[in-house]
Every structure is written in C-alpha cells, then in structure tokens.
Amino acid sequence: MWPDRKLLDLIETELPIVQAPMAGASGVEMAAAASAAGGLGSLPCAMLDVATARTQIASVRQQTSNPLNVNFFCHEPAEPDPERDAAWRSRLASYYEEFGLSADTRAPAVNRAPFDEAMCEVVEEFSPEVVSFHFGLPESSLLDRVKVTGCKVFSSATTVAEAKWLSERGCDAIIAQGWEAGGHRGMFLTGDINTQPGTMALVPQVVDAADVPVIAAGGIADGRGIAAAFALGASGVQIGTAYLATPEAIITDLHRDALKSAREDETALTNIFSGRPARGLLNRVMREIGPISQDAPVFPTAGGALAPLKAEAEAKGSGDFSSLWSGQSASLAREVSAGELTRQLAEEALGLMRSLGS
Amino acid sequence: MWPDRKLLDLIETELPIVQAPMAGASGVEMAAAASAAGGLGSLPCAMLDVATARTQIASVRQQTSNPLNVNFFCHEPAEPDPERDAAWRSRLASYYEEFGLSADTRAPAVNRAPFDEAMCEVVEEFSPEVVSFHFGLPESSLLDRVKVTGCKVFSSATTVAEAKWLSERGCDAIIAQGWEAGGHRGMFLTGDINTQPGTMALVPQVVDAADVPVIAAGGIADGRGIAAAFALGASGVQIGTAYLATPEAIITDLHRDALKSAREDETALTNIFSGRPARGLLNRVMREIGPISQDAPVFPTAGGALAPLKAEAEAKGSGDFSSLWSGQSASLAREVSAGELTRQLAEEALGLMRSLGS
Numbered sequence: 001m002w003p004d005r006k007l008l009d010l011i012e013t014e015l016p017i018v019q020a021p022m023a024g025a026s027g028v029e030m031a032a033a034a035s036a037a038g039g040l041g042s043l044p045c046a047m048l049d050v051a052t053a054r055t056q057i058a059s060v061r062q063q064t065s066n067p068l069n070v071n072f073f074c075h076e077p078a079e080p081d082p083e084r085d086a087a088w089r090s091r092l093a094s095y096y097e098e099f100g101l102s103a104d105t106r107a108p109a110v111n112r113a114p115f116d117e118a119m120c121e122v123v124e125e126f127s128p129e130v131v132s133f134h135f136g137l138p139e140s141s142l143l144d145r146v147k148v149t150g151c152k153v154f155s156s157a158t159t160v161a162e163a164k165w166l167s168e169r170g171c172d173a174i175i176a177q178g179w180e181a182g183g184h185r186g187m188f189l190t191g192d193i194n195t196q197p198g199t200m201a202l203v204p205q206v207v208d209a210a211d212v213p214v215i216a217a218g219g220i221a222d223g224r225g226i227a228a229a230f231a232l233g234a235s236g237v238q239i240g241t242a243y244l245a246t247p248e249a250i251i252t253d254l255h256r257d258a259l260k261s262a263r264e265d266e267t268a269l270t271n272i273f274s275g276r277p278a279r280g281l282l283n284r285v286m287r288e289i290g291p292i293s294q295d296a297p298v299f300p301t302a303g304g305a306l307a308p309l310k311a312e313a314e315a316k317g318s319g320d321f322s323s324l325w326s327g328q329s330a331s332l333a334r335e336v337s338a339g340e341l342t343r344q345l346a347e348e349a350l351g352l353m354r355s356l357g358s
Numbered sequence: 359m360w361p362d363r364k365l366l367d368l369i370e371t372e373l374p375i376v377q378a379p380m381a382g383a384s385g386v387e388m389a390a391a392a393s394a395a396g397g398l399g400s401l402p403c404a405m406l407d408v409a410t411a412r413t414q415i416a417s418v419r420q421q422t423s424n425p426l427n428v429n430f431f432c433h434e435p436a437e438p439d440p441e442r443d444a445a446w447r448s449r450l451a452s453y454y455e456e457f458g459l460s461a462d463t464r465a466p467a468v469n470r471a472p473f474d475e476a477m478c479e480v481v482e483e484f485s486p487e488v489v490s491f492h493f494g495l496p497e498s499s500l501l502d503r504v505k506v507t508g509c510k511v512f513s514s515a516t517t518v519a520e521a522k523w524l525s526e527r528g529c530d531a532i533i534a535q536g537w538e539a540g541g542h543r544g545m546f547l548t549g550d551i552n553t554q555p556g557t558m559a560l561v562p563q564v565v566d567a568a569d570v571p572v573i574a575a576g577g578i579a580d581g582r583g584i585a586a587a588f589a590l591g592a593s594g595v596q597i598g599t600a601y602l603a604t605p606e607a608i609i610t611d612l613h614r615d616a617l618k619s620a621r622e623d624e625t626a627l628t629n630i631f632s633g634r635p636a637r638g639l640l641n642r643v644m645r646e647i648g649p650i651s652q653d654a655p656v657f658p659t660a661g662g663a664l665a666p667l668k669a670e671a672e673a674k675g676s677g678d679f680s681s682l683w684s685g686q687s688a689s690l691a692r693e694v695s696a697g698e699l700t701r702q703l704a705e706e707a708l709g710l711m712r713s714l715g716s
Contacts, residue, residue, distance in 0.1 A: 003714045159623040179537055180556040194626040194649055195640065198538040198556030200586065201577030201686035205622045208689075219559030224590045228558065230714060231585035264563045265517040268552040282553065291552055328559035331566075356361045356588060357715015
C-alpha cells in the first residue's frame with residue numbers, strides 16, 4: 001500500500017505519519033490518540049519536569065501499547081547575561097507602560113530544559129520505541145545510553161549538512177524540516193534563516209545524502225502533502241499545525257481562533273519569544289519589534305520579559321504578545337479528533353497516490 | 359498518462375513542463391529546444407529591445423511550430439532618484455577603491471523594461487500561444503489587446519492573494535512560485551519576503567483558491583519534484599535552475615561552475631542586484647552589504663552601480679559582484695541538452711507516479 005516502507009519497518013507503526021511533538025501545545029491525549037490510530041504519537045517533554053514526564057509517558061502507555069515517540073530539546077543551557085536581559089527589558093519598557101505594569105513585574109514563563117541525566121533515566125525506565133531530539137543531539141554518553149535501550153533515535157535537519165551530521169552520529173531517521181514548518185526550527189549547524197531551504201527542495205536533497213529513512217516536515221497538512229512527500233523520496237511525514245485544530249491540542253482559544261482564519265502569508269520566523277527562530281502567526285509584537293530582533297536574549301530565556309505582557313493581553317482577549325506557533329498550511333487543517341485526523345490523512349494520501357499512478 | 363490534463367488541454371503541449379523564462383540566462387536556443395521536445399519553451403523579453411524580441415521570436419518559430427511562451431515584466435518604471443542613487447554609490451565606494459576605479463566609472467548595465475505598447479505590437483504580430491508576465495499584469499488596455507490575439511495569459515503568484523488577483527483579472531493559468539524559486543520573485547501585492555510561503559504550502563492553497571490551472575514552481579528540478587507538484591494538485595510545473603546546467607543556457611562559465619557545486623543552503627533572496635528580491639547563490643557582495651539592503655535603489659536600477667565592480671571582478675575570474683541566480687535545488691540538475699532534459703524529466707515523473715500508485 002505505502003510506496004516506501006523504510007520508516008514503517010523501522011518503527012513498526014501501521015501508518016508513516018508522525019504527529020509532531022509540540023511542547024506546550026500537545027500532550028498525553030494527542031500522543032495517545034495519534035498512536036492508537038496507527039500513527040506515531042509524540043510526547044513533548046522539553047517543558048516538563050522529570051516527574052511530570054514520567055507521569056505523562058505512563059499515561060500514554062496506559063491508553064495504547066502502540067509505538068510512542070518521546071521528544072526532547074538538546075540546546076546548550078543559556079549562560080546568565082544580565083546586561084542583555086536589561087537591554088531587552090528596556091526595549092519592552094513602552095509596552096509595560098502601556099499596560100500600567102511596573103518595570104519589575106514578573107510572570108511565570110515557560111521553561112525549556114535540555115535533555116539531561118535525569119531525563120535519560122526516564123527514557124531508560126520506559127524504553128519508548130522512538131526518542132526524538134530537536135536542535136541536534138545530546139552529548140554522546142547520553143545518546144549512547146538512549147540507544148542502548150533499543151529505541152530508535154530521530155532528530156531534525158534543516159539542511160543537508162545537518163542531515164549528514166545526524167546520520168553520521170547514529171540517527172535512525174532524519175526529519176527534514178523545511179522552511180514552511182511551524183514552531184521552533186531544529187537548525188543547529190547554522191543560525192542563518194535566509195538560507196533555509198523549503199520542503200520541496202530540502203527533502204529530495206536530504207534523501208540523496210542520507211542513508212536512513214527521511215521524514216518530511218513543513219507545510220504538510222493533508223493527503224496531498226503526504227503524497228507529495230513520498231514522491232520526493234520521503235519514507236514518512238511529520239505533521240504539526242494540522243493537529244492544532246484537533247480537540248486534543250492544549251492551546252488557548254485565542255490561538256485556536258487565530259489558526260482558523262490564518263492565511264499562508266501571515267506567518268514569519270521570529271526569535272523574540274524564545275531566542276531561537278520559530279514560525280508563528282504574525283501579531284503586534286512580532287510586527288513592532290521583530291520578527292527577528294538582534295536584542296532578543298539567547299534561547300530559551302527571551303520570553304521571560306514578554307510573559308507579563310502576554311498575561312495582560314490575553315486577559316483582555318488579545319494575542320498581541322503571545323507566541324501563536326503555526327506553519328504555513330494552517331488553512332488546510334480540519335476540526336476532527338487527532339485519531340480521526342491521522343486516519344483521514346492516511347486514507348487521502350493512499351487514495352491520491354493510487355490515482356496519480358492510474 | 360498525466361493525472362491532470364487541465365494545463366495540457368489549455369496550451370496543447372505534449373508535456374506539462376514549462377521551461378522558465380530566465381532573462382539574461384536563457385534565449386532562443388533553450389526555448390526552441392524545450393518546445394520542440396514537447397514542453398512549453400519560454401522566451402524572456404524583459405531585457406530585449408523590440409527589434410531583438412521580434413528577431414528572437416521569429417527565430418524560435420523557424421525552429422519549431424510547437425507552442426511557445428513569450429515572457430515580459432510588468433513593473434512600474436523607476437522614477438529617477440538621484441539622492442538614493444548617490445547614497446548607494448557611496449555605500450559601494452570602498453569596493454570602487456579596492457578595484458582602483460574612480461567614483462564616476464560607468465559600465466553597461468542590464469536594462470529591464472516593462473511590457474508596453476511597442477511590445478504589445480510584437481505580441482500581436484506573432485500571436486505566441488502563451489504570454490507570461492512577472493510582477494503582476496500590465497494595464498488592462500494592454501492586457502485586453504494581448505488576450506484578443508487568442509494567446510493564453512500566465513502570471514506568477516507568490517501568495518494566495520496574488521493568485522486570486524490574477525485569476526480575477528483573466529489569467530488563464532497561475533504559476534505558484536514558492537520560496538525555493540531562483541531569480542526574481544514575482545511578488546507584487548506584498549514586499550515582505552519573511553512571509554513568503556514555500557512551494558509545499560503554497561501550491562495546494564493556490565489550487566484551492568484559484569479556478570484556473572496551477573503551475574508549481576520553486577525547488578522542482580527532477581521527476582520527484584514534478585510528481586510531488588501533481589500530488590499537491592498542480593496541473594504542471596515551471597522549472598528554471600535545472601535548465602541552467604544545459605548547454606543552451608547563456609550564462610558565464612563562472613555562473614555555470616558555481617551552480618555545479620551549489621548546496622541547497624547557499625542561496626538567499628537579495629535585492630542588491632536589481633532592487634527587487636531575487637534568489638541567487640550567496641557571494642561576497644551579498645554577504646557584505648545584503649542579502650537585503652534598504653539602501654538599494656528601486657527596481658530595476660540597483661544593479662547599475664554594481665556593474666563596473668562586476669566587470670572588474672569577472673575579468674579576474676571572480677563572481678564576487680555578479681548575480682548568480684539559482685533556486686534551492688541546483689544540486690539536482692544534470693548536464694544534458696534542454697530537449698533531453700525536458701524528455702527525461704517527464705519520463706521520470708510519469709514512472710514515479712506509476713510506482714507511487716502500484
């Protein structure tokens with residue numbers, strides 16, 4: 001049925017569809033639903049503490065015995081830089097004034113921690129079928145321990161050079177993340193967003209360069225995108241934004257509503273919410289101080305100073321200061337459950353591939 | 359054989375492959391070869407005077423009676439802006455010094471003229487089967503005259519909004535030009551390159567919005583890309599960079615050699631060579647004063663001040679100051695004739711689509 005079985009044979013799922021791990025926007029319910037439907041559900045752990053990660057993995061395992069992907073970030077932790085933080089806060093001072101907030105107002109900000117010893121123990125405890133990383137790979141001693149559990153290791157490449165780097169270090173499959181993709185770009189050998197290739201160019205060139213299965217990501221949100229990815233030589237797809245329209249997405253109503261009317265030319269890569277480039281819907285703060293700002297503190301700390309503004313704006317029903325992550329194909333999403341979406345996408349892609357060849 | 363015949367039925371070619379018009383890089387021989395092979399050859403006229411355009415069209419017509427596309431730009435002519443030009447020249451002053459050139463050195467620069475009354479008469483004289491425009495459409499009185507000749511009108515859209523605009527004004531087919539595409543972006547309702555969608559996202563959304571055949575462009579350079587475009591709902595493809603490796607391309611050896619080793623992450627959109635964003639291989643001047651400069655004079659005049667530097671550098675075997683146009687899939691190109699390339703691409707795509715469905 002599927003024209004390429006390399007990924008299916010590797011991870012032993014029924015469908016070559018990876019539900020993208022979306023830290024802060026997806027969790028247990030989405031991962032369990034996607035896996036139960038035959039795809040590869042993904043549980044993002046970058047914003048969880050160890051105890052919560054453990055609880056959430058256990059919870060998915062209770063709901064389905066199908067393969068599961070557990071996802072981590074592996075960035076270098078940020079060095080404190082009080083001077084840069086102060087400059088960033090002064091850049092935002094006029095907004096604080098606008099909301100009547102004093103300059104020393106603080107609000108809870110999301111924490112994004114890199115994969116470490118303690119999380120490695122969680123992986124060893126649960127042995128998920130797949131562990132995926134973003135921003136490269138963890139140090140080799142930790143990576144070795146992950147691989148010893150028998151799980152398959154995935155990571156994202158935004159260039160052919162990154163794909164080769166990952167493949168040489170033992171990645172079992174490469175997620176080729178094109179320009180169109182929403183959320184954080186996995187880029188780790190380059191910081192230049194101007195030269196980032198689109199999915200149509202990236203996938204075949206990664207396929208030619210890598211000797212492991214390639215999972216296409218970026219702009220894929222329906223059966224057409226999946227069929228196109230297979231035509232380009234991919235062995236599977238990773239889909240994020242389309243899953244944000246499912247009831248399993250844990251996003252604000254503001255974010256959900258913004259996605260419903262999002263056009264393909266209303267997103268941009270921005271670093272102001274975290275310090276690293278990530279694609280989201282254009283909003284006021286991105287237009288006024290971004291979308292890319294050289295003043296933004298390093299990942300993952302940039303968002304801290306925005307948190308009080310975000311809280312005030314959201315309380316008034318405005319997403320002006322929120323990170324509204326989205327890829328460029330939000331308009332192709334449909335409001336069905338994550339399990340139903342997974343099955344519909346697969347059926348559409350298979351039907352379309354049959355009709356292309358007839 | 360082809361899963362979608364909407365474009366084929368419209369233009370009556372054998373193959374749904376448009377050889378992209380590449381002003382300054384392709385001419386009579388490439389257009390004639392692509393058309394004779396069953397594709398739609400394209401003759402770029404934006405940099406030709408009327409007499410030369412007439413001669414070149416006649417020359418293609420002598421070589422093949424198959425359908426031909428004649429391409430024009432339709433930008434607003436630049437208003438003289440001596441202040442901005444002077445500022446731009448002072449921005450480049452250190453390079454003039456480096457080459458020992460006096461500040462008033464001039465060199466022949468390419469001219470890019472918009473479609474006008476005189477060119478319209480050429481169209482009326484030859485009635486090419488297709489006339490394609492870049493940067494929107496000409497004023498309605500000229501467009502009406504073009505359509506009266508019976509030719510089909512194409513233009514490029516980089517967003518869904520542009521596609522709708524073109525479709526509402528009578529375009530017979532829309533070229534959906536994704537982020538990956540080389541050369542000048544056809545964008546005309548927006549100037550924001552940050553929000554430009556990739557081919558994978560753009561094509562299906564344009565297909566959903568437009569009621570005319572869609573031709574996918576950007577990052578497509580082999581049979582995989584063509585099959586992917588059809589999967590996305592396109593009725594054909596436009597391919598440029600892959601044709602730059604054919605002997606029919608009229609590019610410098612410098613440009614040809616640079617394309618041979620070009621990686622997918624070594625291009626960027628730049629406005630410094632013309633005043634409008636166009637994708638080319640990163641080189642010294644793009645890195646040092648671009649790739650986007652707010653100081654660049656408006657299209658099409660920005661390149662004039664670079665012309666003496668380009669001439670000096672090229673005489674020394676360097677492409678440091680040349681516009682080395684390229685899309686993001688140069689590495690997928692092959693060195694065969696334009697006719698052979700056209701046939702190989704079609705065969706590959708058809709074979710791949712058969713295998714996807716079996």
